[in-house]
Amino acid sequence: MQPISRRDLLRGAVAGTGVLALPALARAATAADTPPHRWIGAGQFTHVHDPSLPGRRRYLNDHTLIKAAGRWHLFGIVGDSAPPGESPDSAAEVAFAHASAPDPYGPWTTHADALTVDRSYFGEEHLWAPYVVEAGGTFWMFYAAGGRSGAAINLATSTDLFTWTRVPSGPLFRGPAARDPMVTRIAGEWVMYYTELSAPPGRHIVAVRRSADLLHWSAPETAFTDASTDATPSVTESPCVVERDGWYHLFIGPRGGYEGTDVFVSRDPFRFGLDGHAGHVPGHAVEVVSDGQDWYASAAGWFRQGLYVAPLLWRDDAPPPWQSMDNPVAGLDVDGRLTVFALDAGDRSMLRRVQLDPQSDTWSEWESFGGPAGAVPTLGRNVNGRLEVFSLAPGAVNLHHRVQRPDGGWYAWEEFGGPAGAAPSVARGADGRLEAFAPAPGGASLARRRQSSPGSLGWDAWDGEFGAPVGAPPAVAANADGRLEVFALAPGGSAIHHRWQTAPGGAWAAGWQAFGTAAGGAPRAARDGTGRLTVAAIAPSGLATFHRRQTVPSGGWGDWQHLFGWSAAAPLLAPSADGRLEAFALSPGGAPLGHRWYADPGGTWAAAEEFGEPGVPLAATPTAAADATGRLHVFAVTADGRIRTRVQDRPSGGWRPWNSFGERLVAPLPTGTPGY
Template sequence: MHSISRRGLLRGTAAGAAALALPGAAGTATTAAAEADPPHRWIGAGPFTHVHDPSLPGRRRYLNDHTLIKAYGRWHLFGIVGDSAPPGASPDSAAEVAFAHASAPGPYGPWTPHADALTVDRSYFGEEHLWAPHVVEAGGTFWMFYAAGGRGGAAINLATSSDLFTWTRVPSGPLFRGIAVAAMAPSGLAAFQRRQTVPSGGWDDWQHLFGWTTAAPTLAPGADGRLEAFALSPGGARLDHRWYLDTGGAWAAGEGFGEPGVPLAAPPTAAADVTGRLHLFAVTADGRIRTRVQERPSGAWRPWSAFGERLVAPLRAGSPAG
């Protein structure tokens, strides 16, 4: 998969927007809009004032996607920084790998440049490019939400700071990534999945997820953003488990996950607790509730155990639970 950068996303969005049209109504809509809309009136915002240049001696640089926050009596600026392109050319967005940082007593300066606030960490969930930082303060901590891209797609990442100079990425990984959906084959005996290439963007091709299942699989995101999937075979004799090897969407080969000799009445239900650990609940064919829980967020699973002794009326696979 090609590495995702800011400019690549913008080009894809523009192309998608340009392709939208109402069949058979384009000419009529344009004519009606022209007749109904009043003449355009330009509203000026006043002259531009140059306040800061992130260039270095012998190296012209541009600033983009910037954000401002006032703290400790000074204004702090963060934004994409990159090498300027020759006149008439566009900068290389694939080389946007750092956020510039500068501070000033007021918006008009004078601005004091500081060391870059954040640079790409390729070991951090496939991060290769950075853009669109946004900084807020809450509870004495500064929170930088920013977009990141790479060969695994685009994501919204988070870093925190206590002083606006030293930033630390949260260890749990991206807050948001492209999502995945699963669907049954026409025969009803297999499950397939496809995932978004970027958040709110296009979709990959359908890929085989589970074979020999007649019910939609159970999907649950782990604390680190990786999906876990569970599928029940016809008759409930076998429960299979697959999971993302990484946040880019590569699936593990899978393995049996159920209890030997304990058939299930319906696909399980998965939910996360406040610590981020996933819990799996299933009803056996004889009406008992069994559960498995992760040892730690996104970690290995403990053995099956009873969830109370009360018997419940087993549901047939595919029937509503409410």
């Protein structure tokens, strides 16, 4: 009989009957006051520890940090790294790594593994997610184990953090999918949070139990319930709860992709809800610790090589903006020249570069175009060919735009108004007018604004009631008949919704309609040469990408179909000159970069191939645009802020090798996530 993996454990739990009853969706306790910290996030993550051994590349996953006798100790899942883009077998996670350091940033000293699996101990077959607390001069390590006999939370103790002994009484308790325990002290009692499944339909929950002695635990309660009814993949893993200023903050993931953790706030440590969403940390299996003065977020995961640490940020102002899906952003200007816009890595000023000759592929130098900006800009192309650039001011203060003149020059920047949660999504409808869609900070609402007339410098007033709320900036595309259609992620990633014009250039359908189940981030949309739209999105934890295509131009929709495996964000969709779509998906960790394309105009996808450069990790999913010859240019920002480009050798043809796109360093912003 094969060992049981985490996914097997979840599937079996849903199919079984011994599961927790599902109460009404938990909501954060209401209070007259509001949290003093309106948004919780993290600064730049730094790689601080590699658990690899000579000749053996290893990763860390769920982990814990504890400070004892003036030194920090790290314990975590450790395993052998898989080939790039592939996930390891979680059933093979059978040891806990151990390291120590004087400071969370190191230097870290590797010690012998703290604990290895003991298959004679009550059916233990794996070791997952350790958490260590100190009480009464003893260190208590809680961890997830089990196997064929079911999920279990086990306990081992130590007096020196090096030698660990399992308690002879066996598991503290079992559950349908009990794992990822976290233990803290609240109001004079010990409290354990852990990931679990509810009764059918198998919603993901954070369960909680209480104890007076760390050995005997109460019956489970439900502290948080995710809105999704899909039992796999899990999105309530690695729960971590910390208190600050009388408010409790729950960190759980993977949300917004594999390398994402959401934060929920509540006055009540036993009741959190989606309405208490208060932040996002771009890391997997995030743990939060404090040295009494500073707060830190640590992260690890299958696609990284060890431990990463960042300062935890408690923001008192508005939530940070979402980053544009495209970084850099590119499009044809009024003279038919491919133009690229990016943000300088140093001061976030806006940069522009123009293709001078598409035949020889020569480009101008980077030049200043304005700024600084709070996010990579977005583009609209007017019916007369003039580009229009839409920018977000630093600090999400407001929106601006700049319009190209008929002679190829540019008018000055102007205020654009509207909500400033992201640079707006822009598309041109059948009547030739641009329409812009902008989310408010934190996604509280979605507003819409339309040009007064085709190609006009003027715009109608904002419609602030177009949609609310959203979980990410929307994707906008034009149907074959010119009707615009908007696709938006629901808060918490619980679903994808869409709304469309009922007639070309006309009114919009009343309200949002369901378009898809839970997703891990903003979707993308594109139209192919047959006139049909395709929408792509990642699964909640990023383990796969799926797409859905119209059955006829401007018509109904087919079923969701698999497109890629592990992906950091929704894949780029770009039509070649002959109308066949090309798709590019980046794996978590920045490599590999998958590439698929229509093998025929009917939409049959060719097998995936590696499109990236060996040893060159990317910061985000690339962007693409066609030049005046019809050749696609792919632009990718590397992890160190350099732009690399790859160009088709002819329209709809093969691809030339990767090349540098200038020496200027640009901001390596992750796709679609709230950033600072």
